[in-house]
Amino acid sequence: MLFNSLDFAVFLPVVFVLYWLLKKNLKYQNILVLLASYFFYGWWDWRFLSLIVFSTIVDFTIGLALDKTENFRKRKYLLWGSLFANLGILGVFKYFNFFIDNVSSAFSFFGTDWSMSSLNIILPVGISFYTFQTLSYTIDVYKRKLEPTKNIITFAAFVSFFPQLVAGPIERATNLLPQFKKNRHFNYEEATDGIRQILWGLFKKMVIADNCALYANYIFENSASLSGSTQLLGALFFTFQIYGDFSGYSDIAIGTARLFGFNLMQNFAFPYFSRDIAEFWRRWHISLSTWFRDYLYIPLGGSRGGTSMKIRNTFFIFVVSGFWHGASWTFIIWGALNAAYFLPLLLSGKNRQNMDIVAKGKLFPAAKEVLKIVVTFSLTVLAWIFFRVEDTPHAIAIIGDIFSKSIFTIPYYPGLGLAKSTFILLFLFIVIEWFGREHQFAIQNLSKVRSLTLRWVSYSFLAFLIGMYMFTDKSQFIYFDF
16 A cells, blocks of 8 residues: 555544544554554555564564573574574565576576576565564564563564555664553644654655656666766756655655654655765665664674774675665665765764754855765765666666766756756755754644744645646555565
8 A cells, every 4th residue: 555545545544543542452552553554565465464474473483482591502593593584585585586697697607508497476565674673673682672572463563563564664673662562642743743744755755756757767768869968867856756755755654653653763864965975874764774784784893993894894784785775786886886985984084074964053054065965965866876777787878978078968858848847846845855954854843833824824835736746646655666
């Protein structure tokens, strides 16, 4: 079920009403959340519910077993059992064909004919997200950072919580699971702020991302016949498409969770206003970045060792992050390119120099900050090209054209004139994001506007734009493919 669908517009209020009618019974509330979550996911394809149920049972059982033994070796075996089960499922569905194709290519390169049939399988929506969420539980129980839950309903509801099940945020068990164990009370201010965040998320997705996608898709699909300046414009459209699409999903997920009394972690913190790549990765897909930091980067030694260890760990974490996004060399190169951007900052000790909000408390940034933002944004745009294309030669060809003489021409392709309204919307979007950058989401500060009329005019205007620019056919979110 998609957030931007009529189905969800009916589903959400029905579940909301039933949920708060059960406000005096935590057990029944959790059962309702579990059933609603399974219904929400099964609406896409009920067959893959078995994978969620399997992961739930495996990690719930292993969590209980870890609690019953102090034997170091047994605890290690239990942890590896969880890793093998969860990553094994992820590997089969997401990476099996990638490895088979590349092994076959390697044998062919050395003159040996070796082939193995690939699997004709569908990638289950959200598998990368809920797999990491259940793993966080097992790892934290193993490290004794979390007491294992003995209630299967509570744990199953945590794993399958429908607002963030399909595309995050990837919640830590230490944050979300305890919220299922305590009584929740309806809070009007939290609920209205949640609705406000849902509205902003829908605007990002349906007005910004979906309209940018029209032009980005055309330019990338016809890049061979277009100038470098036009291809750069396509990369810019995709840059805003993926941000509006993914952060829009996160806003809707977080806002929806708040309607039910849950607080999810912030997943995006205005990343395109970053002054260096290190700051960008502290602000982009925060739940994944911090997951890799805590469960992979730090255990590997982080940045505590010598130069060679820092280089190794940095490239490893970024490449794995790229590979997490998809079984393709383009994602791996995208990760490696970001590692190359990040490494000079780390080695020079400047990776934590921009920890605060840019121009905090000020209307405009300093000229030096503007330059840093432009440089960081430009590097990010180039990296997104590898993320967007189907194969590496295509990305190289686009970048080659961008750095050719044709970059100095005026961007053009048939139909570009229709994008005038999109340029205006993008300008409006950037302005709103800039003035809201000190909050959890851009229009959160509208609640502080004294004039009720002005507030409702603003909300109505956003709703009008959503209705005006929404497509007849609902469009899927980009991160459903990961």
